[in-house]
Amino acid sequence: MSAATPDATTPNSHRPASPLHDLMYGHIHASALRAVVVHGIPDLLADGPLTVDELAARSGTRPDPLHRVLRLLAMRGLFRRHAEGTYALADSGEALRADVPGSQRPAVLLFTDEMFRRSAEGIEDTLRTGRTGFDAAFGLPFFEHLGSAPDESRLFDTAMSSLTSGVNEKIIGSFGFPDAGTVVDVAGGRGGLLREVLTRNPGLTGVLFDRPETVTDHLLDTEDLKNRGRVQGGDIFTAVPEGGDLYLLKNILHDWPDEDCLRILTGVRRAMAPGARLLVIDAVLPEDGTPHPAVAPDIVMLMTLQGRERTAGEFEDLLNRSGFRLHRVLPTPALTSILEAEAV
Structure with missing residues (x-):
């Protein structure tokens, strides 16, 4: 018998799951993941392994279903099952806890x-x-x-902040920000990116611009940013703050179809003086169609919005049509790249 052929007489011999079956069960994995997060199981394991009975008692769940769900998620590398029957968080599952920096719970x-x-x-x-x-x-x-x-x-808003935790540092480290001037973060959410930019570059001031209900819960009210950042609520399709030296559009254009991107970019260009710069921070798909991790977010755009992930050529066309000239595309250690453009 070939070593690659499973022995049907050995209880633990089995064929590995095929990619097809993995896809078929995808919604089951997602639902199981949500269930343990909703019931706070990762947080209960913060101090070390527990038995299923202990986890069930503390979370108000039933031991048998909980064991079976944890067994599935352990196969996906989020939990570890020990020989004595306890469960612990795996390293990749630590981000499911609510109390850790960069928590992915939201x-x-x-x-x-x-x-x-x-x-x-x-x-x-x-x-x-x-x-x-x-x-x-x-x-x-x-x-x-x-x-x-x-x-x-x-x-x-909280989930967007959690997704970009740790990412903002990678983005900022990939671009040389000026020593002085005003940075305008357009549709910047709660201001996580702008806060990092201002913290690392003490000569800069900033403006956070987004929906009024979003910027109400902003992240710029730290002591070291006092008098260096202001917040403004509004609509990116109406008008954006004027007079900035550097404008940021992070993960915004992929939310919209081309015609709306042109409206956004034209409005940003209207607020800028010639020579001011714009950083479009978005995933950039390869022109030749080779696999890229942003293909999955592209399907999220397809099913929720009319947006899409784009190639550098598609971004350049949008920028040219709205009064910008693309200078360069900078890769980052994150999923996104930085497209640096100048108002002409």
């Missing part, structure tokens, strides 16, 4: 939320109609829905 709760589950279910119809699954499920566009749903809006 991101897990967002992307396993009903908003995204129902949107994904609609991809079948999106292929036929072009309409996003989100629009079909909820009856209005994604950001309009967030505007009328405060709890989901807060979850979205």
